[in-house]
Amino acid sequence: MHPAIPYLTAAVLFGLGVYGVLTRRNAVLLLMAIELLLNAVNLVLVTADATVRAALPDSGQVFALFVIVLAAAEVGVGLALILALYRRRSSIAVDEIPLNEAENEDRSEEVNA
Amino acid sequence: MTSADILLLALGAVAIGAAFRVVRTSHLVRAGLWLVVTLGAVAGVYLVLAAELVAWVQVLLYVGAVVVLLLFAVMLTRAPIGASADLDRPGWAGALVGGGAALGLGALFVDGYRWQKVGLPAPGTAEALGAQLFQHWVLPFEVLSVLLLAALVGAIVVSRPET
Numbered sequence: 001m002h003p004a005i006p007y008l009t010a011a012v013l014f015g016l017g018v019y020g021v022l023t024r025r026n027a028v029l030l031l032m033a034i035e036l037l038l039n040a041v042n043l044v045l046v047t048a049d050a051t052v053r054a055a056l057p058d059s060g061q062v063f064a065l066f067v068i069v070l071a072a073a074e075v076g077v078g079l080a081l082i083l084a085l086y087r088r089r090s091s092i093a094v095d096e097i098p099l100n101e102a103e104n105e106d107r108s109e110e111v112n113a
Numbered sequence: 114m115t116s117a118d119i120l121l122l123a124l125g126a127v128a129i130g131a132a133f134r135v136v137r138t139s140h141l142v143r144a145g146l147w148l149v150v151t152l153g154a155v156a157g158v159y160l161v162l163a164a165e166l167v168a169w170v171q172v173l174l175y176v177g178a179v180v181v182l183l184l185f186a187v188m189l190t191r192a193p194i195g196a197s198a199d200l201d202r203p204g205w206a207g208a209l210v211g212g213g214a215a216l217g218l219g220a221l222f223v224d225g226y227r228w229q230k231v232g233l234p235a236p237g238t239a240e241a242l243g244a245q246l247f248q249h250w251v252l253p254f255e256v257l258s259v260l261l262l263a264a265l266v267g268a269i270v271v272s273r274p275e276t
Contacts, residue, residue, distance in 0.1 A: 002226075005125060008219050010218075011215050012215050013155075015212060015213075018211040019136055022211065026197075026200050032135055035179060036136070046159050066253060075183065
């Protein structure tokens, strides 16, 4: 087994994930790109576990399991945030979120009126 | 080239192709379905690398739960069924940073491992992994359970309708 193959796969997956995070406007698609990033990291962990003889066996796989659980928690909270955003503004485009307080209040008054 | 190498190459190509579709497609639902293909191919890579338990947890948790949650979010935000034109920003900056990250990491890995061969480890059993988990990694495991509880409570609080 040549470890370069899964490592290169992980590197390209990470690059695609970074591209997705930077270009996607829809918050759900942003979450999907973040899943790609987490998967690339998991792939590196599992490959390193198979290639490096560490003092503690299987540590890489244990860390991959931890990352998978973290990803599940992240998607749960992310979905709740996206739905709260959608309820408030009827749009989940991430570059339309106002960053200063005043603009936000103006907009919510418009929606209420 | 052994059969493991060929399997790794094929599964890696499937994962990368599907991941490209995930970040480029203009159909929201299709992005979720291509994500299933990517995650499944990565689970296949785990199987080839003898990480059996991680592969099945990936199928159960990622393909089973995470993708369903994402598709749920697509439906609840009333996404249009057909192609949407406004899903992307102009992508040259993202392509530059993403391509740079992939090239840099790839160069690092290739420089570290060249074309050397490593024997495949013995098939990992859930028993061995569980023994490691509960002997050496008990504290992070417990912290993770507290974090899951916090995420659960946080998600409920955030999604509660304002009164």
